[in-house]
Amino acid sequence: MFNLDIEFINKTLNDIWSFHLVLLGIALTIFTLLYSFILSKRDTLIDIAENVNQTGTNPEIKRKEKNAINYIQNLRKVNDKIVYIVIATFTLFVFGWVAERIIPDNCCWYKTKLFCFYSLSILTVLVLIFLIVMSIKIYYHYKKTTRII
Numbered sequence: 001m002f003n004l005d006i007e008f009i010n011k012t013l014n015d016i017w018s019f020h021l022v023l024l025g026i027a028l029t030i031f032t033l034l035y036s037f038i039l040s041k042r043d044t045l046i047d048i049a050e051n052v053n054q055t056g057t058n059p060e061i062k063r064k065e066k067n068a069i070n071y072i073q074n075l076r077k078v079n080d081k082i083v084y085i086v087i088a089t090f091t092l093f094v095f096g097w098v099a100e101r102i103i104p105d106n107c108c109w110y111k112t113k114l115f116c117f118y119s120l121s122i123l124t125v126l127v128l129i130f131l132i133v134m135s136i137k138i139y140y141h142y143k144k145t146t147r148i149i
Contacts, residue, residue: 006105009117016120017096023089023127031082034075041071074141081134088127096120 045068052061099116 004114004117006113009113010100010105013096013100013113013117013120016124017093017100019124020089020093020096023131024086024093027082027085027089031079031086034079034082038072038075038079041068041075044068045072078138085127085131088123088130092120092123092127 045065048061048065048068052065095116099113099120103113103116105113
């Protein structure tokens with residue numbers, strides 16, 4: 001393998017730890033924002049149901065109801081994936097913190113710090129790939145749903 005010095009490993013582990021802390025904060029913020037959008041649209045569905053009970057149904061109300069349900073379902077799918085990101089980044093954040101601060105540089109176990117470094121690096125790349133793929137899917141969905149006929 002590569003011959004890495006312990007200073008480089010510690011600096012990189014610190015960067016990975018910080019990166020996952022930032023991702024965790026962003027993911028929690030986006031989750032909260034989408035959750036509030038879902039609750040708002042759910043309130044719209046409740047208003048539509050009350051309107052149907054009072055005046056009966058018509059094609060426009062049906063369309064509004066269907067659009068609201070689709071909107072909620074789409075945001076729930078995205079929020080479910082954001083929960084995966086939150087769990088993964090929190091786990092990697094803790095793992096990175098432990099690897100950098102608790103595992104000694106001259107650990108008695110066989111190259112534990114080096115193993116943590118490679119593991120965190122690979123897992124971080126996988127999280128980044130997942131984020132890029134999700135961003136591309138969301139962008140194409142955005143382009144498709146906002147297209148004017």
